[in-house]
Amino acid sequence: MDRKNFIEKFAEALEIEEMADLQEATEFRSLEEWDSLAYLNIIAMLDEEYDIQIENAAFKQLRTLGDIIGYIENNQ
């Protein structure tokens, strides 16, 4: 999959303007924009854009943006 495109979609969902701050190694829970609503926005984005329905327990295992990408790749 297009990794750069995923990071753009992630940024859009959280309204993060500084794309340079986002790398595959970024731990998304430490982002200033991350909160419970941001989580809902990402879940909705994964469903809409990648047809991925992810359980809360599974999502909890993911730490970095690269982890989310890996999850998408393994479940598509």
Place this chain on the structure above:
Amino acid sequence: MRESEGMTEAFNPFTLSGKKIIVTGASSGIGRQCAIDCSKMGATVILLARNEERMRETFSHLYGSDHQIIVADLTVFDAIPSMVETIVSRVGKIDGLVNCAGISTTLPLKLMTTTKLDEFFRTNVYSAVELSKEVSKKKNMNEGGSIVFLSSVMGVVGESGKSLYGMTKGALLSAARSLACEFAKRRIRFNCVSPGAILTPINEHLPHMIDPEKRQQLEEKHLLGLGSPEDVAYACIYLLSGASKWVTGQNLIVDGGYTVR
């Protein structure tokens, strides 16, 4: 212009100088007055309404320059994102939004239909929510922005035949409270202004205003008599200004005492 410059130099916590404010329903009544008074307080005002001719009349009463007119039907929800993009590209990020556009009716329950419910919710609630959703995005609104919904005393208390109108106004009160929670992080505030009966050019010929007996009854219900559009506009100015920076999720009732007894 010199006079207004002097005004902003004096102590004025309610100034809107330098702020860009969108006012919907700007072609008449409360929306028109709100737009005019915001411009007098120094704001750059973006007028939004369906009727271009009447909006141009509002425009001709504005103080200062750089104001904008956008002709739009806010119930065409799909057109809202590109419209907001156009506004921001013309004037820059927005600081305030006053949702004045709305419709009113007196309708007994027997005559209520889901078609009517749809019409009123689309115009009074969905349009304000959709526009706020777009305007409040980080790319469109400055931190510290303020969004005001025009609710009504009918969102708080009841009156025969006002269930449909009151439901839509109550919905805005609820929306403002939760949106206040959601956006506090970005210092964006959501509040409502709830007017009592206001005498406007549109309603002065309606049955409840023109019939002397009904008019008197209505006036008696308002301890201070009927209101004027300025009374509501001034409340909006307060909520748009830095003077209310610690006020969010609230309903400012401006009703000449209608709801106190």
